[in-house]
Every structure is written in C-alpha cells, then in structure tokens.
Amino acid sequence: MNFEDTTQEAAFRSEVRQWISANAPKHLELELSRSSIGRIKLMNADILEVARAWQKKKFDAGWACLHWPREYGGRGASPIERVIWQQEEGVYDKLSSPFLIGEGMCGPTLMAYASEADKRRYLPKLASGEEIWCQLFSEPASGSDVAGLRTRAERDGDDWVVNGQKIWTSGGHYSAYGILITRTDPTVPKHKGLTMFLVNMKSPGVEVKPIKQANGMQEFNEVYFTDVRIPDSQRLGAVGEGWNVSLTTLMNERMSIGSRIATGFQELFDFCSRLKTENGLAIEDRATRARLADWSVKNSGLKYTSYRALSALSRGERPGPENSIGKLVAGSMMQEIAMYALDLQGANGVVSDPALAEVAAQFQTMLLSSPSNRIAGGTDEILRNIIAERVLGLPGDIRVDKDLAFNQIPIRGRR
Amino acid sequence: MNFEFSAEQKELQDQARKFLAEKCPPRAVRNVLEGKDSYDRDLWKALAGMGFLGVSIPEKFGGAGAGYLELCVIAEEIGRALAPVPFASTVCLAAEALLIAGSEAQKQKWLPAIASGDAIGTLALFEGSGKPSAKAIKLAASGGVLNGIKKPVPDGAIADFAIVAARAGPSGRESDIALFLVDTKAGGVEAKPVDNIDPSRSQAELIFRDCRAELLGPATDGWNILSHLMDRAAVLMAFEQIGGADRALEMARDYALDRIAFGRPIGSFQAIKHMLADMYVSATLARSNSYFGAWALSTNAGELPEAAATARVSATQAFQHCAKNNIQVHGGMGFTWEFDCHLYYRRSNALALALGSQSYWEDALIDRLRRKNAA
Numbered sequence: 077m078n079f080e081d082t083t084q085e086a087a088f089r090s091e092v093r094q095w096i097s098a099n100a101p102k103h104l105e106l107e108l109s110r111s112s113i114g115r116i117k118l119m120n121a122d123i124l125e126v127a128r129a130w131q132k133k134k135f136d137a138g139w140a141c142l143h144w145p146r147e148y149g150g151r152g153a154s155p156i157e158r159v160i161w162q163q164e165e166g167v168y169d170k171l172s173s174p175f176l177i178g179e180g181m182c183g184p185t186l187m188a189y190a191s192e193a194d195k196r197r198y199l200p201k202l203a204s205g206e207e208i209w210c211q212l213f214s215e216p217a218s219g220s221d222v223a224g225l226r227t228r229a230e231r232d233g234d235d236w237v238v239n240g241q242k243i244w245t246s247g248g249h250y251s252a253y254g255i256l257i258t259r260t261d262p263t264v265p266k267h268k269g270l271t272m273f274l275v276n277m278k279s280p281g282v283e284v285k286p287i288k289q290a291n292g293m294q295e296f297n298e299v300y301f302t303d304v305r306i307p308d309s310q311r312l313g314a315v316g317e318g319w320n321v322s323l324t325t326l327m328n329e330r331m332s333i334g335s336r337i338a339t340g341f342q343e344l345f346d347f348c349s350r351l352k353t354e355n356g357l358a359i360e361d362r363a364t365r366a367r368l369a370d371w372s373v374k375n376s377g378l379k380y381t382s383y384r385a386l387s388a389l390s391r392g393e394r395p396g397p398e399n400s401i402g403k404l405v406a407g408s409m410m411q412e413i414a415m416y417a418l419d420l421q422g423a424n425g426v427v428s429d430p431a432l433a434e435v436a437a438q439f440q441t442m443l444l445s446s447p448s449n450r451i452a453g454g455t456d457e458i459l460r461n462i463i464a465e466r467v468l469g470l471p472g473d474i475r476v477d478k479d480l481a482f483n484q485i486p487i488r489g490r491r
Numbered sequence: 492m493n494f495e496f497s498a499e500q501k502e503l504q505d506q507a508r509k510f511l512a513e514k515c516p517p518r519a520v521r522n523v524l525e526g527k528d529s530y531d532r533d534l535w536k537a538l539a540g541m542g543f544l545g546v547s548i549p550e551k552f553g554g555a556g557a558g559y560l561e562l563c564v565i566a567e568e569i570g571r572a573l574a575p576v577p578f579a580s581t582v583c584l585a586a587e588a589l590l591i592a593g594s595e596a597q598k599q600k601w602l603p604a605i606a607s608g609d610a611i612g613t614l615a616l617f618e619g620s621g622k623p624s625a626k627a628i629k630l631a632a633s634g635g636v637l638n639g640i641k642k643p644v645p646d647g648a649i650a651d652f653a654i655v656a657a658r659a660g661p662s663g664r665e666s667d668i669a670l671f672l673v674d675t676k677a678g679g680v681e682a683k684p685v686d687n688i689d690p691s692r693s694q695a696e697l698i699f700r701d702c703r704a705e706l707l708g709p710a711t712d713g714w715n716i717l718s719h720l721m722d723r724a725a726v727l728m729a730f731e732q733i734g735g736a737d738r739a740l741e742m743a744r745d746y747a748l749d750r751i752a753f754g755r756p757i758g759s760f761q762a763i764k765h766m767l768a769d770m771y772v773s774a775t776l777a778r779s780n781s782y783f784g785a786w787a788l789s790t791n792a793g794e795l796p797e798a799a800a801t802a803r804v805s806a807t808q809a810f811q812h813c814a815k816n817n818i819q820v821h822g823g824m825g826f827t828w829e830f831d832c833h834l835y836y837r838r839s840n841a842l843a844l845a846l847g848s849q850s851y852w853e854d855a856l857i858d859r860l861r862r863k864n865a866a
Contacts, residue, residue: 077560077786078493085492156492349864359861362854369853372860373805377776380494380783387494401772457761463771464764468744471759 108167127171131205141203149203178209189312210251229258248297262483270318291444340413341375407449414443504564511572523575545606553603559789570734575691577646583727585612592708613650615641623847625665632657637699647695648682668713671704689841722799726784729806739813743820777809800856814839
C-alpha cells in the first residue's frame with residue numbers, strides 16, 4: 077500500500093504540471109472554480125468555445141483522451157497516469173464536460189465494434205473535440221427500462237430506415253455524431269430485438285429540439301428521427317445484438333475511473349470557512365461541523381474507493397463493483413449540500429442573482445441542477461438494484477415482460 | 492500509487508479468518524456474553540500462539556516485527572469474528588502507548604508479555620460521561636502516587652497493567668496531564684466490573700487509592716501522547732469495525748436470500764434490496780477510508796490525524812448502520828437472544844464509544860481539515 081508517486085509517476089506529474097501551467101486558460105480559473113461541473117456559465121465567453129479550445133490544445137499536445145491508443149488520438153497512458161492528469165488539471169477539468177459522453181461511452185463502443193477505417197476516421201476528431209458525440213438511448217416511454225425502447229429501424233437495401241424519438245440526449249444540439257440504439261425486431265422479447273448504429277446528427281430527418289429543464293437551462297434534447305437513412309456499414313455489432321453492445325458501452329463507462337465525480341463538498345467546506353455568522357465563522361458552529369464531517373467522510377470514501385479500483389486496473393484486473401457506488405453517493409450528497417449551503421445563508425439564500433448572491437450563486441445553481449444528478453445515467457433506485465443484484469447477489473426483480481414478444485407488452489397502465 | 496494490501500498481507504488475513512472461524516464461533520462469543528467467562532482465555536492464548544497479538548511489536552520485544560498493515564488485517568478479522576478477547580484494550584491501546592512513549596525497561600517488561608498472551612493491558616482515560624479532553628481528567632498524580640476514579644475502563648478488571656491519564660500539575664493547561672503505568676496487581680487499585688451494552692467485552696471502574704505508579708513518557712507530554720495514541724487506535728479499531736460491518740451485511744444478505752414471504756425470497760423486494768445496497772455503500776466507503784488510515788499509520792505520514800478521524804467517523808457509521816439494519820432484515824427473529832444479530836449490534840455500539848463519541852471525532856476531523864486547508 078503506497079500513496080506516493082513512483083519516480084516515473086513523479087516525472088510524469090511534473091511534466092503534466094508544467095504543461096498545464098504554461099497552457100491553461102488561467103483567466104477563467106476563478107469562474108471555473110465557482111461553477112458546478114456541467115453547469116458552467118461564463119460572464120464574458122461562450123463556454124463551448126472555451127471548452128473546445130482547451131480540448132484542442134490538449135489534443136495537439138497529446139493530452140486529450142490520453143489513455144487511448146496513439147493511432148486513435150491518445151497517448152497510450154496508463155490508468156494511473158490518467159488520474160495524475162485529472163488531479164493536475166484541477167478546475168480546468170470542468171471544461172471536459174461536453175466531451176465526457178464521447179470519451180467515456182461512444183469512443184469505447186466504437187473501439188469495440190467499428191471498422192478499423194471508421195475508428196481512424198472518427199476517434200481522433202472525437203478526442204480533439206472537433207466532433208462532439210452524443211448517446212441516443214433513452215426514450216419517452218423507456219427511461220430506466222431502456223430495453224423497452226420503441227425507435228424502429230427497418231432494413232431497406234443497404235440502408236436502415238429509422239423512425240422514432242429519443243429523449244434526454246445531453247449535448248444533442250451541438251453533437252456531430254451519436255450512437256443510436258433501435259428496435260429491429262419487435263416480434264422477439266425486448267432485449268433480443270435491438271441493434272446499435274452510429275448516426276450522423278446532420279442526416280436528413282434528424283431533428284433536435286432542446287428541452288427546457290427544471291433549472292431553466294437547456295442541456296438535454298429530444299431527438300426525432302423521421303425516415304432517417306443509415307447505411308448498414310454504420311451498424312455497430314450484429315443485428316439483434318444491440319443490448320449487448322449497450323452493455324459494453326456501460327461497462328466501459330464503469331472502467332473509466334477517475335476523480336471526476338463531483339460532490340460539492342470542497343465548495344461547501346470553503347464556504348463555511350469564510351461565512352461569518354453572529355457567533356463567528358459557520359465552520360465553528362457545532363451543528364455545521366457535524367454535517368461537514370459526515371459529508372467529508374463520504375467525499376473521501378469515494379475518492380479512496382476510486383483509488384482502489386485504479387489499483388486493481390493498474391494490476392491488469394477488472395475493477396470491482398465497488399466503483400458503482402460513486403454516482404449514488406455523490407448525487408444525493410450534492411443536493412443535500414446545496415440545501416444546507418442555502419440554509420446557512422438564511423433568507424438571503426433565496427437570491428440567485430450571481431452579482432448579489434454568495435459565491436456568485438454557486439449553491440443556488442447547484443440546488444436547482446442537483447435533482448438531475450440522481451436521475452441521469454441511472455436513477456438512484458436503479459443503481460441500488462444494480463448493487464443489490466450484481467454485487468450482493470440478490471434475486472432480480474420479477475420481470476413480467478421478460479419472455480413476451482416486444483409487441484405483446486402492454487403499453488398503457490390503468491388510469 | 493498502489494492502494495491495496497499485498498498478497499502476503501491478504502494471505503495473513505486469510506489465515507486469521509480461517510483460524511477465527513474455527514476457534515471463535517458465535518458460541519465462544521456467547522460464553523463471554525452470558526457471563527460464563529470474563530474473556531476467552533483459550534482464544535487469547537491461541538491468538539498469541541499464532542503470533543497475531545505481537546504482529547507489529549518489534550522482534551526485540553518479543554513480537555513479529557511486521558508492520559501496521561499486518562496488524563490492520565488481523566484487527567479486521569477480530570472484528571468480523573467479534574472475538575471476545577481484550578484485543579482493542581491490550582493491542583490497540585496499551586501496546587501502542589508503550590511503543591509511543593514507554594522507556595526501554597517498560598517496553599522490555601510488558602511488550603513481550605503482550606505478544607505471548609501473558610499480559611492484558613488497558614488505557615484508563617475516561618472519568619464518567621463526556622468527551623475526551625484534558626480538562627476532564629481529574630485523577631490526581633502527586634509524587635508518583637495516584638488518587639481518583641476511572642470509568643469506564645475497557646477490560647479494566649482483567650488487566651495486568653493500565654496506562655493511566657492523570658493530572659500532575661496545577662496550571663490548568665494540557666501540559667498538566669501526564670501518563671502513568673500502573674501494575675494493577677501491585678496494590679492501590681480496586682477494579683469493579685460494570686455491566687455494559689456489550690458484555691462480550693468487559694468494562695470496569697478502577698479506583699486508585701494512593702496507588703504507586705511510574706511515569707510513561709515526559710511528565711508534561713501526556714496529552715500529546717494521548718492524542719497520537721487515540722489516532723493510532725482509531726485506525727486499528729476502524730478495521731475491527733469494518734470487519735464487523737462486513738459480517739453483519741453478509742448475515743443480512745444470506746437471510747434475505749433464504750427467507751420466503753409472500754411467496755418469494757424477501758431479498759427480491761426492493762425495500763430490502765435497497766436497504767442492503769445502502770449498507771454496502773456505507774461499508775465500502777468505510778473500507779476505503781480505513782485503507783487510507785492504514786497507509787497513514789503504517790508510514791507515520793503527516794496525514795495521520797486527518798486519516799484517523801476520517802476512518803473513525805466512517806467506520807463507526809458503517810458498523811452501526813449495518814448492525815442495526817441486519818436486525819431489521821431479520822425481522823422478529825433478529826430481536827431474539829438466539830439469533831446472533833444482537834451480538835453485532837452490541838459490539839457496533841460499544842466500539843462507537845470506545846475512543847470517545849462520534850461527535851468528538853467529527854469535531855476533530857473538522858479541526859484537522861481546517862489546519863490542512865490553512866497550510
């Protein structure tokens with residue numbers, strides 16, 4: 077057991093540190109440090125432009141998707157090196173958010189299922205941020221039950237013709253490509269009739285409509301497919317194998333371990349260390365200290381759990397299931413932290429004007445955004461099921477639709 | 492960076508697990524719990540025979556001279572088996588106090604006896620209700636003679652020696668506190684066993700009347716030594732706690748798989764599954780935090796105070812959480828004397844208090860984080 081860098085790791089860290097120090101957009105450091113991950117607003121710059129510029133700079137110097145093979149745009153870095161990079165990138169890591177789905181989900185799926193020519197065509201531009209990717213899985217009628225999706229793809233010569241609707245597509249409005257899961261055979265049970273494709277988001281018949289979210293922002297989209305033609309050469313995996321392809325995507329996501337998971341703890345700790353109350357600093361208050369201590373041990377527990385997974389990975393083992401707790405813990409923690417931070421501000425906590433609110437309204441933004449962290453990428457309830465079934469070995473839910481042909485599954489409940 | 496125990500350490504853990512599964516079944520815990528013995532003497536001697544008690548004691552003092560990581564994995568197995576032996580008091584507290592501050596002669600006298608299972612030691616710190624603090628220590632030391640009362644003292648009635656925190660100066664500052672080593676068989680100490688929530692490990696009241704004692708460490712340094720000692724013990728006891736938490740979770744999982752209600756295993760109901768998933772989350776966070784503590788302890792890193800408080804708070808939460816919900820998953824059967832759930836419930840709550848309350852450690856953690864952030 078050793079937390080120190082090896083000589084080689086220390087050399088790598090120092091190289092990373094020097095490069096970041098010489099190249100990072102330092103004028104944005106304060107604004108970024110006050111933004112919650114994925115909810116960044118900059119006063120005088122377009123966030124997507126800034127993010128793309130940073131991504132491109134990293135790519136040109138070989139630091140983007142650094143764990144990927146060189147021929148696909150990475151530098152073949154080890155898992156440990158990747159974490160060192162993330163540690164050193166610090167607040168600028170928040171600029172990675174438009175690229176996370178491409179890097180964590182679409183890229184690995186392409187690596188596993190695309191032709192060599194397509195990998196060389198798509199992956200480097202994904203890594204450089206030049207072409208952003210999205211993931212088209214969820215539908216209005218199939219959220220947690222993603223295998224219940226209804227978007228149809230029907231074979232027509234060398235093409236497939238796609239009709240249907242996807243939803244909750246993060247970044248769909250600025251994505252160039254997406255990975256799309258469709259139903260190609262409705263006469264077999266739901267998991268067996270699915271097929272995966274890569275789709276050009278500019279294809280005729282693709283319509284992206286932003287969804288105005290509960291927090292007032294627009295990050296998600298509805299994506300409509302009307303007679304969209306996709307060449308069979310853009311199929312990922314065999315016909316009817318879409319479910320297994322999607323599991324590969326999700327498994328790769330679990331393998332892509334890092335320290336990226338945001339909890340809001342450090343932000344709250346810093347805030348409490350500065351906030352003056354009538355009885356001294358907030359952090360001197362006993363009730364506040366108890367809350368902080370609880371969140372602190374959760375925060376560090378997540379960090380060291382990811383380090384354990386990383387150790388397994390660097391020994392060539394598959395990381396254990398313990399990494400699946402990350403989002404479950406961080407999601408509700410961030411929501412609780414936001415509520416507590418506002419409570420500390422008293423009646424003034426209601427103010428969300430960045431010019432007037434504490435810490436440029438960081439916690440107000442966090443409060444209004446945080447419900448999504450407990451839903452997107454698997455609800456808290458689905459994550460608990462996964463832990464209970466795959467980690468603890470408890471029986472699966474009784475699935476009444478498991479052996480039914482998809483087109484025999486009831487589509488409406490009783491009102 | 493490598494954040495796992497080595498193959499050799501895992502092998503040692505495996506050996507300890509098998510050994511305890513054989514020598515320390517729930518029946519052995521119950522023998523002590525039900526008052527037939529004050530501790531399991533045979534098990535204590537057998538643990539010594541395996542070299543487990545002295546694993547981190549230097550060879551020149553009769554130990555194996557391995558490191559703290561080895562001691563951590565053994566502590567985890569002791570916790571998993573709920574071993575009814577004075578492990579926390581003797582190995583985590585008394586031996587560590589000697590290693591931190593003992594003179595050559597004191598170490599020479601007591602450490603080999605601990606390693607061989609011939610001596611039980613303890614720390615006499617608390618004087619009734621309240622958090623650990625220098626102010627709360629009233630027991631008076633004057634000219635090497637102690638007068639006062641300590642309560643509760645873990646394993647105090649079976650201890651051969653005690654490390655006693657005493658007030659040796661009048662200034663009202665922390666530097667008034669000194670530590671003393673008392674041979675409890677030499678007279679001047681009366682030990683009264685007291686009932687406690689976890690009778691599988693005993694507690695006592697120690698009454699010191701003109702008791703002769705020798706200093707342990709510099710006279711003005713008692714509180715600093717105690718603080719460091721508590722940090723070390725917090726990490727070691729966190730391993731006892733995560734061992735217990737894991738076992739309680741396993742018991743709940745196994746029962747949920749076996750027990751049928753409404754025509755299906757209760758483990759197929761989401762209410763039960765989600766409860767178990769949350770127990771797994773607590774246990775996993777606590778394990779990871781404890782590993783960080785183990786690293787800090789084994790390397791004597793500057794991060795030890797923060798790592799110890801983190802491990803302590805997290806492991807206390809996890810063991811209490813898993814032990815109480817283990818009873819809940821078992822339903823009515825979980826509340827019977829016959830089922831073992833209450834053994835874990837008792838131990839989880841006793842360990843939660845053993846080094847001062849959770850709120851004390853929460854407070855300590857925030858102080859330490861502030862210091863780090865200021866630096």
